[in-house]
Amino acid sequence: MGKEMDYGTGVVRDERYLEHDPGPSHVESPLRLRAIYDRIDATELAEELHLIEPREAAKEELAWNHTISYIERIEATSGKQVSYLDPDTSTSPNSYLAAILAVGGLFNAIDAVMGGKIENGFALVRPPGHHAERDHAMGFCLFNNVALGAHYLVREHGVEKVLVMDWDLHHGNGTQHSFYSDPKVLYISTHQFPYYPGTGSVDEVGEGPGEGFTLNIPLGAGMEDSDYAAVFNRVIAPVGAAFDPDFILVSAGFDTYVGDPLGGMKVTERGFAYQARVLIDLAKEVCGGRILFCLEGGYSLKGLADGVSAVLYECLGKGILDGETLAFLQGVQKGPAVIDRVLEVQRNYWNV
Numbered sequence: 428m429g430k431e432m433d434y435g436t437g438v439v440r441d442e443r444y445l446e447h448d449p450g451p452s453h454v455e456s457p458l459r460l461r462a463i464y465d466r467i468d469a470t471e472l473a474e475e476l477h478l479i480e481p482r483e484a485a486k487e488e489l490a491w492n493h494t495i496s497y498i499e500r501i502e503a504t505s506g507k508q509v510s511y512l513d514p515d516t517s518t519s520p521n522s523y524l525a526a527i528l529a530v531g532g533l534f535n536a537i538d539a540v541m542g543g544k545i546e547n548g549f550a551l552v553r554p555p556g557h558h559a560e561r562d563h564a565m566g567f568c569l570f571n572n573v574a575l576g577a578h579y580l581v582r583e584h585g586v587e588k589v590l591v592m593d594w595d596l597h598h599g600n601g602t603q604h605s606f607y608s609d610p611k612v613l614y615i616s617t618h619q620f621p622y623y624p625g626t627g628s629v630d631e632v633g634e635g636p637g638e639g640f641t642l643n644i645p646l647g648a649g650m651e652d653s654d655y656a657a658v659f660n661r662v663i664a665p666v667g668a669a670f671d672p673d674f675i676l677v678s679a680g681f682d683t684y685v686g687d688p689l690g691g692m693k694v695t696e697r698g699f700a701y702q703a704r705v706l707i708d709l710a711k712e713v714c715g716g717r718i719l720f721c722l723e724g725g726y727s728l729k730g731l732a733d734g735v736s737a738v739l740y741e742c743l744g745k746g747i748l749d750g751e752t753l754a755f756l757q758g759v760q761k762g763p764a765v766i767d768r769v770l771e772v773q774r775n776y777w778n779v
């Protein structure tokens with residue numbers, strides 16, 4: 428990570444993220460980030476990327492998305508050997524610190540993009556965030572990193588419209604709820620359905636002033652790179668362009684990977700590269716290339732290392748897709764039948 432700060436790609440990383448330990452044999456293990464960091468260090472990515480150090484998010488900042496009593500409940504786990512928060516979410520002595528550094532790491536990456544120091548980047552943080560609700564932990568998540576990032580963009584940088592794209596295997600219930608009645612944040616999710624956490628049907632479209640600013644694309648198991656490409660080509664790219672955001676945040680989970688132990692999807696590193704490509708191209712088209720990826724799930728160590736590096740190469744403009752594969756994926760139109768249903772609902776809101 429020797430590069431001088433200039434217009435390029437940044438990564439947030441810190442060894443303290445590995446100190447959040449949800450317990451032996453838990454799939455959301457520190458080894459996930461170790462595999463990603465080791466892959467970066469073993470390749471030319473190490474020389475190409477700018478290192479962004481995290482900071483601790485303040486309680487007043489966390490309170491943009493969480494209740495004070497919940498924040499204090501998580502803070503009270505500090506130094507305690509283990510605290511159980513929900514059936515699959517628990518903490519270790521340094522989990523609170525890791526969690527506020529995860530949020531603050533994304534904040535610093537946002538500052539770097541908005542300040543013109545980098546064009547784009549990836550917050551390689553844990554614990555993940557998109558299941559975290561206003562007042563409770565859920566699904567391995569403590570604080571909702573990406574939701575807080577969207578609040579930060581609006582509150583601290585005066586950004587008017589944020590696109591949150593959540594391509595994790597699971598629906599981001601927490602993020603959806605955070606902005607369900609807020610037209611400033613368009614939340615789009617692809618997810619296996621029906622599956623944990625149960626939310627994310629096509630008919631969940633937002634409410635009040637936020638109606639039309641939640642877009643769910645529930646997918647049956649077994650989807651491949653070309654299925655996701657169809658969804659990105661036919662729904663996400665055109666709706667994203669119509670929304671015309673000032674910034675794109677990506678809840679980037681890699682549990683759709685073909686070998687993931689929790690997921691039933693069949694996405695390869697080429698699929699992740701293509702999904703990133705569509706979003707990076709959209710960012711260049713509408714918002715000066717301003718896009719940040721933030722790590723959510725992904726439980727195959729190989730899938731994480733392959734997937735994150737594929738995205739990073741796309742960020743750097745040195746993508747792994749050969750011309751033939753790219754042309755094939757760009758040309759995919761049909762895809763899963765749910766696309767027609769999604770478009771039927773979304774035509775109430777978008778000219779697509």
Ligand SMILES: [Zn+2]
Pocket residue numbers: 595596597680682723724725
């Ligand atoms: Zn997930």
